[in-house]
Amino acid sequence: MAPVVARLVSESKPYLVPGKILVKELWFEVPLDHADPNSKPIKLFARSAIEYKKPIVEPSSPETVQRPYLVFLRGGPGFGCPAPQDSPLSKYMLDRGYELLFLDQRGTGFSSPVFADTLELIGSPQEQADYLKFFRADTLVKDTEAVRLCLTKDYPPEKKKWSTFGQSFGGMMTLTYLSFAPEGLRECFITGGLAALDKGPADVYQATYRRCMERNDTYYKKFPEDIATVKQIAEKIIELGGEKGVLLPAGGFLTVQKLMTVGLNFGTHGGLDRVHNLISRMKADLDQFGVFTRFTLNELEQEGSWDIAPIYTLLHEPCWCFGPGVAGKWAAQRIGRTLDEYQWLQNGWAGPASLGDKPLYFSGEMIYPSLFETCSELIKLKETAHLLAEFDQWSPLYDIGQLAKNEVPVYAASYNDMYVDPDLARITASRIKGIKVFETNILFHNALRSKTEDVIPQLLKLRDDTID
Numbered sequence: 121m122a123p124v125v126a127r128l129v130s131e132s133k134p135y136l137v138p139g140k141i142l143v144k145e146l147w148f149e150v151p152l153d154h155a156d157p158n159s160k161p162i163k164l165f166a167r168s169a170i171e172y173k174k175p176i177v178e179p180s181s182p183e184t185v186q187r188p189y190l191v192f193l194r195g196g197p198g199f200g201c202p203a204p205q206d207s208p209l210s211k212y213m214l215d216r217g218y219e220l221l222f223l224d225q226r227g228t229g230f231s232s233p234v235f236a237d238t239l240e241l242i243g244s245p246q247e248q249a250d251y252l253k254f255f256r257a258d259t260l261v262k263d264t265e266a267v268r269l270c271l272t273k274d275y276p277p278e279k280k281k282w283s284t285f286g287q288s289f290g291g292m293m294t295l296t297y298l299s300f301a302p303e304g305l306r307e308c309f310i311t312g313g314l315a316a317l318d319k320g321p322a323d324v325y326q327a328t329y330r331r332c333m334e335r336n337d338t339y340y341k342k343f344p345e346d347i348a349t350v351k352q353i354a355e356k357i358i359e360l361g362g363e364k365g366v367l368l369p370a371g372g373f374l375t376v377q378k379l380m381t382v383g384l385n386f387g388t389h390g391g392l393d394r395v396h397n398l399i400s401r402m403k404a405d406l407d408q409f410g411v412f413t414r415f416t417l418n419e420l421e422q423e424g425s426w427d428i429a430p431i432y433t434l435l436h437e438p439c440w441c442f443g444p445g446v447a448g449k450w451a452a453q454r455i456g457r458t459l460d461e462y463q464w465l466q467n468g469w470a471g472p473a474s475l476g477d478k479p480l481y482f483s484g485e486m487i488y489p490s491l492f493e494t495c496s497e498l499i500k501l502k503e504t505a506h507l508l509a510e511f512d513q514w515s516p517l518y519d520i521g522q523l524a525k526n527e528v529p530v531y532a533a534s535y536n537d538m539y540v541d542p543d544l545a546r547i548t549a550s551r552i553k554g555i556k557v558f559e560t561n562i563l564f565h566n567a568l569r570s571k572t573e574d575v576i577p578q579l580l581k582l583r584d585d586t587i588d
Contacts, residue, residue: 123301124154125273126164126266137205141214142172148270150226152254154262164263165230166223169204171214186275187219188282188306191264195288195313197255197439198432199425200229208572209285212580218283221271226263227255227431234431236500245503252508255431256439257289257296258515264293265301281306287568288312288539289439291532292517298552299519302528309579310532311568314545314557317518321440321451325486327541332484333461335386335538340479343396347479351472353402354379354480358471360411368421369414371496376464376472376480378494382423383482387538389563389570395482398423427497434505436487438514447512452486485539523552530555531582533575535563556582 132145146166153159194201201222204210224231239248272280283306286294291313340347354376360366365373385391405412437448456462461481463469492502534545549557558578567575
C-alpha cells in the first residue's frame with residue numbers, strides 16, 4: 121500500500137519573531153489509521169522557521185528557496201513543540217541553512233489534542249483506548265512521513281529527504297523511522313533517546329529504578345535533614361487526608377504516593393534543588409500553620425504535568441511495548457513492589473515510621489495506577505488506562521534487521537540518564553550500523569534545553585568531522 125500523503129489545509133503568511141526568525145504556521149490533515157485513508161481525519165499543526173536576512177533592496181517578486189528540512193521530534197510522549205524562538209535548535213541550525221519544522225505530534229500541542237473532554241467525544245472507555253492505540257511512535261512516524269511527502273512533493277529528488285532531531289521519546293521515534301521509512305531520511309540527530317529495542321516495560325524499569333535509587337542517594341547525601349523531613353511530611357499527609365488524600369485546588373488529591381512522584385525531577389539538571397525547595401516549602405507550612413497552604417498545594421498539583429499531558433501517562437508504558445505479546449500491566453508498580461526501597465507501593469504499607477532511620481525514596485519516570493485516582497484530569501480516564509495497560513497486540517516499533525544494515529547517518533548523545541538507561545542505550549547503539557555517539561556522565565536528560573552549548577556542538581562535530 122502506498123504511503124499516505126498529508127493534505128495541506130492551510131499555510132499562514134510568514135511573520136518575523138525575535139532572533140531574526142521567519143515563521144509560518146501550517147495545518148495538515150491525515151487519517152487516524154494510515155491503513156484506512158477514509159478513517160477519522162486528524163489535524164496536525166506545525167511551525168516552519170528559517171533564518172531571516174533583511175535585504176538591502178526588496179525583491180520585486182518573492183524568492184522561492186527550497187531549503188533542506190530539519191524536523192524536530194519532541195520528547196514525551198504527550199507534549200507539543202516549543203515556538204521556534206524558544207527552541208535551542210534555532211540558534212544552532214538555522215544559520216546552517218536548514219528550514220526547521222516544529223510538528224506537534226498527534227494528540228499534543230495544537231494537533232488534535234487529547235484531554236479527558238476530547239476523549240469523551242470519542243465514546244466509551246473501550247472506544248477511547250482503541251483510538252489511542254493510533255498515537256504511538258509507529259503511527260507518529262507515518263504522520264511525519266506523510267507531512268514530508270506533502271511538503272517536498274515539488275522538490276528535486278536530492279532535496280526530498282529530510283533530517284530529524286529527536287529528543288528523548290523523539291529519539292525512540294527516530295529508531296522507528298529508521299526501521300520502517302529510512303528512505304525519507306537524510307540524517308538523524310538523537311539526544312537522550314537510544315531506547316532498548318527489545319526490552320519491555322518490566323525490563324526497562326528494572327534498570328531505571330536502579331538509576332532512580334542512585335539519584336535518591338545523591339539527594340539525601342546533599343540534603344540529609346530531608347530524611348526526617350520527608351517522612352514527617354508523609355505522616356502529615358496521612359493524618360490530614362486519610363486514605364483518599366489531601367484535596368488539591370483543581371480537584372486532585374495529595375497522597376504519599378503522589379508526593380513521591382516529584383522525584384521525576386531527579387533526572388534533570390537542577391532537579392535535586394527543585395525537590396528540596398518543594399520539601400522546604402511544605403515543612404515551612406507545617407511549622408507555621410500545621411497545614412499546607414494553597415500556594416504549596418497548587419505547586420504540587422502542577423508537578424509532573426500529569427493533568428495537562430494525559431498521553432504521557434496513558435501511553436508511557438505502551439511506548440515501551442516493542443511488539444505483539446508485550447503489555448505494560450502497570451510494570452512500574454509491579455517492579456517497584458519487589459524493591460525494599462519502595463515499600464510505599466505495597467498494599468497495607470505500615471507508613472513512614474516503619475522505615476526507622478531509612479529514607480523514603482522518591483520515584484522517577486514511573487507511571488502508577490494511583491495517578492488515575494489522584495490527578496483530577498486522569499481520574500476521568502481510569503478505565504481507559506486500565507484497558508491500555510492490559511492490551512498486548514501492539515504493532516512492532518523497531519526492525520532490528522533493518523537497523524543492522526542502516527545507511528542513514530545517525531549522531532547521538534547519551535547521558536547519565538535516569539530515564540533512558542545508559543547501559544541499555546549502549547546496547548542499542550551497537551545495533552545501529554554507522555551510528556556515532558557522544559557519551560558523557562556529566563549531563564542529564566534535559567541537557568538539550570539546560571546545557572545546549574554542551575550538546576549540539578558535540579553532535580555537529582560528529583556530523584562534520586572525522587573520527588581518526
